[in-house]
Amino acid sequence: MLYLVAGLLGLCAGRLLVPLIRAELERAPVRSVMARRPNCDCPVRPADYAPLWWWAGSRGSCSRCNRPAGVFYRLVEPVTAAAWAGTVGLVGAxxxxxxxxxxxxxxxxxxxxxxxxxxxxxxxxxxxxxxxxxxxxxxxxxxxxxxxxxxxxxxxxxxxxxxxxxxxxxxxxxxxxxxxxxxxxxxxxxxxxxxxxxxxxxxxxxxxxxxxxxxxxxxxxxxxxxxxxxxxxxxxxxxxxxxxxxxxxx
Ligand SMILES: [Zn+2]
Incomplete structure (x- = not known):
């Protein structure tokens, strides 16, 4: 149960890390990256803030411009979730x-x-x-x-x-x-x-x-x-x- 909660929180943290990574790679201000969908340049929609859903909801590519999300950015949330679950399990209270x-x-x-x-x-x-x-x-x-x-x-x-x-x-x-x-x-x-x-x-x-x-x-x-x-x-x-x-x- 503890691992599950930590993993879910880690997924949400990972969703926040995606635009930070993209801002660094594109050398763009974080705010301008946050205003776009994680995987393309279309304006961000409320559902895009849910971890995994921004690509899983449209099977990996943007439904408007068809740009694929790519493996690279899709890995951020699972990696962060696993790291958070492991950290909570090992470091504990x-x-x-x-x-x-x-x-x-x-x-x-x-x-x-x-x-x-x-x-x-x-x-x-x-x-x-x-x-x-x-x-x-x-x-x-x-x-x-x-x-x-x-x-x-x-x-x-x-x-x-x-x-x-x-x-x-x-x-x-x-x-x-x-x-x-x-x-x-x-x-x-x-x-x-x-x-x-x-x-x-x-x-x-x-x-x-x-x-x-x-x-x-x-x-x-x-x-x-x-x-x-x-x-x-x-x-x-x-x-x-x-x-x-x-x-x-x-
Ligand atoms: Zn798009």
Missing amino acids: QWVLASFLWMVSVTVVLSFVDLRSYRLPNRVLVPGVVVGLLLLAGGALLDGRIGDLPEALASGLGYSVALLIPALLTRGAIGMGDVKLALLLGLFTGYHGWETTVAALVGGFLLAGAVGVLLLALRRITRHDHLPFGPFMVAGAWLAIVRALASFNS
């Missing part, structure tokens, strides 16, 4: 829950934007980190775990510094956006111990390497292409947090 829901929502936006544009925009990163830190600190205080915050901060800085060196040396494969994303991910993984941050870092590199080798083998990319690194860092951090909390809860 703690005050820090709000901060972790914030973190997964911000990282969903960043991952989708990075996948398509190879950018991690400051317009999302800066509020993501600042609000995330405030929510985590407030939650930790109310949970009586404020003592864990210094380790979280140190882990965030540590993860950033670990990426700063390759970012400065490689010019491209790892960017300054990844360094800032590492601050956010290090903060939230480090709240469960610095080992969790190390697991997130290692997991991110392993996932990126494995997918890279697979895509090379399938000839989907060449050796000169590079993959966006952000989504792999996010996946590594999510998995590290799941592992830390699952072993803590059992």
